[in-house]
Each structure stands twice: as structure tokens, then as C-alpha cells.
Amino acid sequence: MEVEDKTNDEIPENLKRLVRIMLRAFYSFEHCLIIDILIRNRCIKEEDLISLSKFDKKQLRAILATIKMEKILKSKTLAEPTPGAEADENGVVPKTKYLYYFINYRTTINIIKFKLHKMREKIESQERDNSNRASFICPMCKNTYTDLQVDQLLDPMSGKLFCCYCRTEVEEDASAGPKTDSRTVLAKFNTQIAPIYDALRETENIEFTPTMTDPFPSFVHYLHSDRDDDVFVGSDGRVTRKTDKQQNDDNWRGGAGRPGFSDDINIIIDHEDKVKETKVAKEQPSWLVNSTVVKKDEDYMADFETENTFKPVRLETEMEDIDDLLRTTEQPAIVKPKPVNPRAQKDPIEESSEDEFIDSEALTVQGKEYSYEDISEDPSLVEKMTEAEQNAYQEYMTQQMAYM
Ligand SMILES: [Zn+2]
Known part of the structure; x- marks a missing residue:
């Protein structure tokens, strides 16, 4: 086991x-x-x-x-x-x-x-699209109207909806497709x-x-x-x-x-946490609004130095x-x-x-390992690469670009 x-x-x-x-x-x-x-x-x-x-x-x-x-x-x-390897004569x-x-x-x-x-963003944008979508169309002049414009179309005497321009009675726009209630979607998501x-x-x-x-x-x-x-x-x-x-x-x-941290070791990731160590649950949790970790490296250093509890620090x-x-x-x-x-x-x-x-996997030139910086500083290295090495280098570059 x-x-x-x-x-x-x-x-x-x-x-x-x-x-x-x-x-x-x-x-x-x-x-x-x-x-x-x-x-x-x-x-x-x-x-x-x-x-x-x-x-x-x-x-x-x-x-x-x-x-x-x-x-x-x-x-x-x-x-x-x-x-299983033995040390050589130099140890x-x-x-x-x-x-x-x-x-x-x-x-x-x-x-x-x-x-x-x-x-959440996607569901909300769908919701916006839904409410802006035309739901009525005039059969005569083909003008379209959304739900929100119904007040302009309504004839209070007959209770019917008429086109603003040609006064033809408008029809429901079937091409707008069946309406799914996005509020239901959002609720379901939640x-x-x-x-x-x-x-x-x-x-x-x-x-x-x-x-x-x-x-x-x-x-x-x-x-x-x-x-x-x-x-x-x-x-x-x-x-x-x-x-x-x-x-x-x-x-x-x-x-x-056992998880044996001594009490004086206190690593502060975020200033907010420092101020209020025990956060009370709020209506709108702060992680929705803020990232828990937004700090510059120097700030980390400053924190560690003032706390003076341990070094070195991993950045x-x-x-x-x-x-x-x-x-x-x-x-x-x-x-x-x-x-x-x-x-x-x-x-x-x-x-x-x-x-x-x-x-990532090591970049190599003719089988010898090079760092990304070495290669970017010396473009001639790229020319010396074998085809497979060039492909690996390209792939690495593409991956890096994807993060930017
Ligand atoms: Zn019309």
C-alpha cells in the first residue's frame, strides 16, 4: 500500500x-x-x-x-x-x-x-445579448424592435403593437430563436x-x-x-x-x-492578511474582487526583512x-x-x-544544453541546431508567447 x-x-x-x-x-x-x-x-x-x-x-x-x-x-x-557509479580519481x-x-x-x-x-463573464455577456436581441419585426418595412422598445409600439386603445414608421402591426421575430432565460443559467452556474x-x-x-x-x-x-x-x-x-x-x-x-512550524515563523503573503488575520465571511468575498497575491518582489523582501523571522526567501x-x-x-x-x-x-x-x-525541457544545440537566454543572445546558435532542436526551440518560444 x-x-x-x-x-x-x-x-x-x-x-x-x-x-x-x-x-x-x-x-x-x-x-x-x-x-x-x-x-x-x-x-x-x-x-x-x-x-x-x-x-x-x-x-x-x-x-x-x-x-x-x-x-x-x-x-x-x-x-x-x-x-551505482564510482567516484573517479579526483573524487x-x-x-x-x-x-x-x-x-x-x-x-x-x-x-x-x-x-x-x-x-461568469461569458454567461453575463450572453445575458446582455439576450436582452438586446430584437424580438419584434415589422412585416412591411422590416424594422426590428427589442423588448425594451415595446412601450413605443404599444397602442393603448387597441392594446396591439404597431410599427413606429409605417403603423403596420408588428410580429414576433421567430428568427431570433428560442429565448433561454440566462438568469436561470447564471443561477445554475452558481x-x-x-x-x-x-x-x-x-x-x-x-x-x-x-x-x-x-x-x-x-x-x-x-x-x-x-x-x-x-x-x-x-x-x-x-x-x-x-x-x-x-x-x-x-x-x-x-x-x-508532523507539520511542525514553530510559532514565530510568520510569512506574510498579502498586506491585507497582515491587518486582519481572521477574515469574517462577507457578502461579496474579497477573492472575487482582488487577487490574493499581488505583490512585487521587493515588497516580499521588505516584508521578510521587517519580520526578520527567516531567510532566505523564495521569490x-x-x-x-x-x-x-x-x-x-x-x-x-x-x-x-x-x-x-x-x-x-x-x-x-x-x-x-x-x-x-x-x-521546460532543456534546449539543446548539437546535443549540448543551452539556456533560453544563451540562445536569444546568440542567434547563430539557432542556425547550428538540428531540425529536431529547432522544432523544440520553436515550440518553447510558442509556449512562452502564449503566456504573454
Ligand atoms: Zn413598419
Whole structure:
């Protein structure tokens, strides 16, 4: 039986529940399956995910592509000592890069809000269209009238409706189609989506710790309990087995396997939350009006410094992407491209220079890995690419453009 990963303890149950509900509402069965594994195992090696899900690598990546594009899923590459490899004469152990996946819970909350907002917007615009639609037509001059103009047409003596121009009696416009009451649709939407709204409200005041936004690799007991060569690179760059690790640098997760935060650690995500820690439920919940997370990186730093409770700090730049997305849909004219910088997300906690964070599959030129910046600074690299590499590069560019 699969043992649920202890690193998962710091993710609140209601947040996990929200992600599960959301996936079932908006995504395919395959996505639900993968996310379910990722909810149980906070940060999972691609090979382990393949073993658990029973998809092959190609299938898995195709499924992951959607949720990765929507920033629900994040990945990172970690270099780990190659299993079974011996150190060379200089004491250097050969390393292999592994791809890890984890759920980006913070972005997911915003994704859900965004989706619900768009759905509501669509229903409301349908409602507007309905009320502006012509419902009467003059058989003579073909003038059309909406429901709201009936007062101009009504002849109080006969009680009939006559055309303003030619005084012919107007007819109901059958071409306008059957009218669905959009208020019913909106009410139905509110009812059906209520569980997600409730779950969202419960997760409103969650404070995200650095390990919640960028977790350490999970140890999948179910797969590796009888294997000794599975190692993990700790936060200090030391290579340890999971069992050692939990005793040493596992403060964030609680050494005894409980969510063991000490009381003085207080991470402020939003100024509003700081002022009123316990929000009372209002008529119009504030998450409908405001995003829970709208802050500049400097503000994060300022908060952390004044609180002076712990360092280092993990900076999340990508939240702005979602806010940008929201803003872009409101005002399509002011679209400002953001510089794409996967390394900006590099975690300051990770002291080890071996650990490389990339947000997508590695870009290569003639088999050698390059970062996106390297390639964009040196266009000649693109010409040296093989056809497959150029395609991968194009695909990466297209994905990046999709977020702007
Ligand atoms: Zn007429």
C-alpha cells in the first residue's frame, strides 16, 4: 500500500481538496490521475511518476503539457549522483539529471479564480445579448424592435403593437430563436460551482512557505523501500538518503513527521492578511474582487526583512504572469511582453550550484544544453541546431508567447 509522503503535511487538506475538485470539473480523467499522484507525492521524479501512473514517457508528457502550460504543474531538474557509479580519481562522482514534477498550488488557486471569472463573464455577456436581441419585426418595412422598445409600439386603445414608421402591426421575430432565460443559467452556474467557491474561500488565507512553492524531492516509499541507491540532494547540497535527511535538515516538514512550524515563523503573503488575520465571511468575498497575491518582489523582501523571522526567501515571479493574463483579457490594447527568464526562478535556498532549474525541457544545440537566454543572445546558435532542436526551440518560444 502506498504511504503518503510526509512532505505533504504542510499542504493544507482543503487546498488539496480544492485542486482535486477543480481537476475533476475542468480536466480529463488522465489529468486527474496524474494530479492525484502528485497530491500524494509532493515532488516526484519523472521515472517514479511513470511507474505509478503506468503511462509511458511520451503519453505522460503529452498529458502533463496541458497542466504545465496552465502553470498548475511545475518541473525542475536536479543533478543526482548516478546510481551505482564510482567516484573517479579526483573524487568526483558522476551525476545524472532527473526531472521532477510538483503542483504549483499558489498558481492553481489563481487559475481556478480565472476560469470561474471567465465563465461568469461569458454567461453575463450572453445575458446582455439576450436582452438586446430584437424580438419584434415589422412585416412591411422590416424594422426590428427589442423588448425594451415595446412601450413605443404599444397602442393603448387597441392594446396591439404597431410599427413606429409605417403603423403596420408588428410580429414576433421567430428568427431570433428560442429565448433561454440566462438568469436561470447564471443561477445554475452558481449552484453547480458552489463547492469550488466554498473550497476557494477556505483556502483564502493560506500562507505559502518556500517549501510549499518549491518542495524538496519526495521519496516514494512504495517504489523504493527496498532499493538502497536512491539518493536525494539536500538543501545544503549534501547528498543524503531520505532516512538521514528527515533527521537533519527537515525542519520545515517537522522532524517527527508532523507539520511542525514553530510559532514565530510568520510569512506574510498579502498586506491585507497582515491587518486582519481572521477574515469574517462577507457578502461579496474579497477573492472575487482582488487577487490574493499581488505583490512585487521587493515588497516580499521588505516584508521578510521587517519580520526578520527567516531567510532566505523564495521569490515567485510567475504570479504576475497570471495577473498579467487577467489584465490582458480586460485591456487587450496594453499587452507588454515580459522577458522570459527561467533562471529568475532559481531558488536562493538551493546553495548547490549543481542544481539547475529550468522551466521546460532543456534546449539543446548539437546535443549540448543551452539556456533560453544563451540562445536569444546568440542567434547563430539557432542556425547550428538540428531540425529536431529547432522544432523544440520553436515550440518553447510558442509556449512562452502564449503566456504573454
Ligand atoms: Zn413598419
